[in-house]
Amino acid sequence: MLIALALALLAAPPAAAQRPAQVPRIGFLSPGSPSDPRWQRYLEAFRQGLRELGYVEGQTMALEPRWAEEQYDRLPGLAAELVRLKADVILAATTPAVRPARDATRTTPIIILAAFDPVAAGLVASLARPGGNVTGVTLMAPELVGKQLQLLQEVVPKVPRVALLWNPANVAHPPQVREAEGAARTLGVRLQPLGARGPEEIDRAFAAMTRERAGAALVLVDVMLIDQRTRIVNLAAKRRLPVVFGLREGADAGALMAYGANVADMYRRTATYVDKILKGAKPADLPVEQPTTFELVVNLKTAKALGLTFPPSILVRAEQVIQ
Secondary structure, three states, rough: OHHHHHHHHHHHHHHHHHOOOOOOEEEEEOOOOOOOHHHHHHHHHHHHHHHHHOOOOOOOEEEEEEOOOOOHEEEEEHHHHHOOOOOOOEEEEEEEHHHHHHHHHOOOEEEEEEOOOOOOOOOOOOOOOOOOOOEEEEEOOOOHHHHHHHHHHHOOOOEEEEEEOOOOOOOOHHHHHHHHHHHHHOOEEEEEEEEEHHHHHHHHHHHHHOOOOOOOEEEEOHHHHHHHHHHHHHHHHHOOOEEEEOOOHHHHHHHOEOOOOOEHHHHHHHHHHHHHHHHOHHHHHHHEEEEOOOEEEEHHHHHHOOOOOOOHHHOOOOHHHOO
């Protein structure tokens, strides 16, 4: 009897083999497309942040990306899929992804990636004490619009009217429009706010710029507007309008320049949230962080096409000069 029991124990696999330890699953929910280089750059920055903390993908954690391919109506289904997979934490890139993720679960930790004003959007109670299951890193910095307008005026000092392209469907945009209006009054520039809720309204906005003889344009940071950056840049080029974006991808696409938060750095910093949560921290107790690093990117090729010259004061501040 004892011999038979001993043989049975020897034949049985070890407990660890019977119940393999499951590595943490990190869900990544994006409204964008994996074919867009900017999303891959952001995701690689997040992976870098994890590597710096000692995580090895496929060994000590598994990344589960889900892409809506710019079809926002797919986001709720993709968020529900990540919940069914029992993701330990869900990264939600931008406000359009945070809402479906929070609707899908009120228990799984959700980390905001580069969303604007999560308090105004009703996603967290406050930046210092988010409450609930949502925290992360926000792009919220309304004063940046005034800085962009100031930079534009340095390059085009006699511009009388500047168009401001914004998305009325974005809850974070109204305070930025007000900030831009205040900065324009201080700088003696007439501001022309023009809303565009979808790609089809961008053409109408540019037609209005032409009618009102705008001499330049600012584009507020918005998922739809940055996805349409090539279209915006081409429309501006046809009208010989200098354009400033709030993300570097705008300048990469051919805008005159871009000034705003370093989003890749924000993604890298987000890895610390994942690390803390996997070690037992609660999202409700982790303050939402605001941008700490900013970047200025200028496009010399576009400036030459427009007959403009960047002053040395801007060139020395630029993190990148596109030739």
